Amino acid sequence: MKNRLAQLKYAFFLGCTIPYREASYEISARRVFNKLGVELVEMPDANCCGLPVDPANHEMMLALSARNLCLAERQNLNIITLCTGCATTMRKTNLMLKTDKKMKDEINRILNQIGMEFRGAIEVKHLVQALKEDVGFEKIKNAVQRPLTSLKVAEHGGCHLLRPVKYMGWDDPEEPQTLKNLIELTGAKCLDYLDEAECCGYTIIAIDDRVALQLTREKLKHVKDAGAEALITVCPSCHLMFDVNQSRIERAFSENYNLPVLHYTQLLGLAMGMSPDELAIKELRVDPSRLLQALP
Amino acid sequence: MHFLSFKSSTRRTTMTQTTVEASKNPQPSRLDPSFKNEVLREHDAETLKICFQCGTCTSSCPTARFSNSYRPRTVLRMAQLGLRQKVLSSPTLWLCTACFTCTDRCPQGVEVASVLRVLRNLAVKSGEVPLIYRELASNINETGYAYKIPEIRHKKREETGFPPLPKPKTAEIAKLIELTHGSKLLKR
Numbered sequence: 001m002k003n004r005l006a007q008l009k010y011a012f013f014l015g016c017t018i019p020y021r022e023a024s025y026e027i028s029a030r031r032v033f034n035k036l037g038v039e040l041v042e043m044p045d046a047n048c049c050g051l052p053v054d055p056a057n058h059e060m061m062l063a064l065s066a067r068n069l070c071l072a073e074r075q076n077l078n079i080i081t082l083c084t085g086c087a088t089t090m091r092k093t094n095l096m097l098k099t100d101k102k103m104k105d106e107i108n109r110i111l112n113q114i115g116m117e118f119r120g121a122i123e124v125k126h127l128v129q130a131l132k133e134d135v136g137f138e139k140i141k142n143a144v145q146r147p148l149t150s151l152k153v154a155e156h157g158g159c160h161l162l163r164p165v166k167y168m169g170w171d172d173p174e175e176p177q178t179l180k181n182l183i184e185l186t187g188a189k190c191l192d193y194l195d196e197a198e199c200c201g202y203t204i205i206a207i208d209d210r211v212a213l214q215l216t217r218e219k220l221k222h223v224k225d226a227g228a229e230a231l232i233t234v235c236p237s238c239h240l241m242f243d244v245n246q247s248r249i250e251r252a253f254s255e256n257y258n259l260p261v262l263h264y265t266q267l268l269g270l271a272m273g274m275s276p277d278e279l280a281i282k283e284l285r286v287d288p289s290r291l292l293q294a295l296p
Numbered sequence: 297m298h299f300l301s302f303k304s305s306t307r308r309t310t311m312t313q314t315t316v317e318a319s320k321n322p323q324p325s326r327l328d329p330s331f332k333n334e335v336l337r338e339h340d341a342e343t344l345k346i347c348f349q350c351g352t353c354t355s356s357c358p359t360a361r362f363s364n365s366y367r368p369r370t371v372l373r374m375a376q377l378g379l380r381q382k383v384l385s386s387p388t389l390w391l392c393t394a395c396f397t398c399t400d401r402c403p404q405g406v407e408v409a410s411v412l413r414v415l416r417n418l419a420v421k422s423g424e425v426p427l428i429y430r431e432l433a434s435n436i437n438e439t440g441y442a443y444k445i446p447e448i449r450h451k452k453r454e455e456t457g458f459p460p461l462p463k464p465k466t467a468e469i470a471k472l473i474e475l476t477h478g479s480k481l482l483k484r
Contacts, residue, residue, distance in 0.1 A: 019453075019461050020443040027456065047440040047464040053481070055390070055416045056429040058339075060478040064436070067472060103339065110475045114468040159395035164409070166399075173400060199358040199395040206428040207390045214362040215393075 008134060010080035010125075011072040012040035013090070015236070016048050017083060021244070022236035024280035028265040029082050029127065031278055036135055036143060040080070045071055049086040050093075065093035066107050069124070070116040079124045082265075084160035084235040087126035092167040094124050126161060127265070128234050129170050132178050140185050145273040147187025148295055153267070154191050154228035155179045156219065156242065158235040159199050173197060182264065183232055186271035193226035195219070202237040205245075216241045217249045220257045229291055230260045232267055239263060243285050260288035270295065331380040334418065340410035347372050353398035353408045359391045366391040368398055368408055375415060384419040390426050392416075425481065433481040437473050440464030 018026050033040055050064035068090060072079045081087050097104045098120040108117055125133070131140065162173035171178045174197060183190040201215030220242065223231050233239045243261035250256055261284065269279040276282065276292055335341050353368040354360050360367055366388040374383050383389065389412070398408035420429070432442045439445070440462070450461060473479060 014462065016442040016445075019445050019449055020441070023449065023452065026458075030458070042459050042462070044460075044462050045464050046462040047469050048436050048442045052432040052442040053429060053436065053478070055392070055394070055413060056420045056425065056433065056481055057476060057478050058413060058417050059476040060433070060473060060481075063472040063476050064469070067468070100339075110472060113475060114471050159393070159397065163396035164399050173397075197397075199393050199397070201358070201393060203393045203395075204359065204391055207426060208363070211359055211362045211391060212393075215358055 008037060009039040009041065009077060010130070011043050011075050011077040011122075013043055013046055013049070013068060013072075013079050013081040013086055015081060015083045015086040016052075017085075017236040017240070022239055022263075024283040025082055025236050025239065025263045025265065027280040028263055028269050028278075031274060032265045032269045032272065035272055035274075036139065038130075038135060041075060041077055043068070043071055043075070043079075049081075049083075049089045051085045051089040054089070061089065062093055062096075062103075062107055063110050065090050066097060066111060066118050067114070067116060069094055069097075069122065070111060070118055073119055073121045076121070078122050080127065080130050081124070082127050082234070082236065084126055084158045085237060087124060087129075088160035088163070088168060091124040092164075094120070094122070095167050126234070128157070128161060128179055128182065131182055133170070137181065137185060140182070140268070144186060144268075144271045146271055146296060148267070148271050149187045150294060150296060151188040151230070151291070152191055152228055153183060153188050153230045153232050153262075154193050154223045154226055155183055155196070155232045156200065156223075156238055157197075158233065158238045159197075161234060179232070179234060179264065183267065186267055188267065188271075190232075191226045191228050193228070194222040196222075200238040200241040202241050205241075212241070213245065213249050213252065216245060217253060217255075220246065220249065220259060224257055224259060228259070230262055230267075230288065232262055232264050234264045246286050258286065260284065260286045260291050262288065325379050325382055327378040328380040329378045331378040331383075332376055335375055335411065335414055338414040338417075340407040341414040343404075343406040344372060344375060344411045346404050347376065347406045347408075348404055349373055350403060352401050352403060353406075356397045356401045358395060358397070359393055363388065363391055368392070368412060371415065372406070372408065372411060375411070383415055384422050385424055387426075389416055389419060420481065430481055430483045433473070433478055434483040437470050437478075437482055438466065440466055440469050 046068050050061035054061040097118050157176050157179045162168045162171050180190045201212035205212040266279045335344055351369045357368055392412045396409045
């Protein structure tokens with residue numbers, strides 16, 4: 001039965017932050033998936049996953065999230081998303097509605113008003129989980145044509161990649177391994193650093209930018225101290241904090257980081273032999289050209 | 297001061313600057329014993345009653361490290377005691393990043409982050425809404441997206457040869473917002 005949902009074909013959920021400000025993530029991801037033979041099917045009627053309004057209205061989040069799940073159910077496809085926020089939100093909604101009949105009935109009463117019904121027929125995966133479980137390390141390893149052996153990087157998976165454990169649970173959030181493994185498949189060395197699993201601060205930047213930017217700043221410091229030449233992220237919001245806001249942090253604290261921040265799909269794409277242009281690397285705010293020149 | 301150089305155009309909480317630190321307020325607070333039950337009724341928040349105040353949440357909290365006033369353990373205790381007004385009107389309630397580290401590390405299995413979310417949801421019902429949430433909800437209501445996507449993004453996609461962005465049926469989304477009592481959140 002499980003095989004009826006073809007493993008390497010997904011409903012592609014883009015979310016809001018990527019089209020709004022992080023197009024380079026989508027561009028690099030589409031090209032990498034294409035080369036890996038993963039088929040992405042568009043979701044032309046998809047809406048916001050609901051996470052942004054969860055702090056204000058949980059029920060509204062559930063309804064928005066469930067609407068996307070219903071759309072993918074109609075397509076008979078599992079959802080893949082590049083954003084950890086979208087992944088945790090829709091995964092959580094999906095599992096809650098699958099296991100809590102009372103909640104499912106309540107949400108279906110609402111969905112019925114727009115002609116939809118949640119059945120619980122699909123799964124939701126983040127890029128990293130899909131690369132590990134569906135594409136597989138072997139296939140990725142075979143696709144690497146230009147190992148980035150001279151490169152030392154660090155990873156920031158982001159809280160929502162693996163938390164809350166109750167709904168994510170496919171890797172240990174205290175000692176995460178998957179993203180590190182995926183990075184090492186490119187030939188780059190993935191360094192450990194202090195407080196690796198700490199939050200980037202994005203979700204509260206509109207409430208208190210001082211606290212949010214201090215969280216980002218501390219992580220930048222720890223990554224730099226470990227000797228990493230770049231930071232690798234798998235979430236558009238984390239990327240915004242580390243890349244787009246890096247100069248703001250440098251100005252506010254009179255510090256200098258100059259740390260390129262790449263989406264994992266850009267790193268993998270480079271290792272697969274794609275050009276920086278194909279991977280929209282010039283859209284990054286922190287210029288990675290010195291790093292690129294040093295590559296094999 | 298470093299922070300004078302922050303352009304705080306995005307800091308627009310509408311609430312008064314009260315603090316959650318009981319010790320800083322010499323006025324005795326009114327207790328409302330029914331408040332706890334309002335919280336416990338909500339999904340995932342029933343675990344509030346088993347919190348034994350060990351403080352693992354606060355010591356794991358990224359925000360608590362840089363905020364002088366946000367302490368999840370204190371907020372949970374105040375909720376248990378029924379300090380309705382103090383909890384719901386506190387601007388620091390909105391400093392939870394929803395990272396869920398507290399929830400994952402709680403030795404009692406308290407869904408700390410979910411309890412805090414329920415408290416913020418109750419604050420909204422009592423009329424305390426930071427402007428950013430009005431903006432996000434209104435954007436979703438109008439476009440289906442949390443942010444207004446600039447026209448240039450659509451053009452760039454076309455140039456790249458990518459499929460157009462999803463164009464969700466906004467009438468359906470507005471209906472969902474209405475049915476989940478989200479209309480109160482929208483900008484007036």
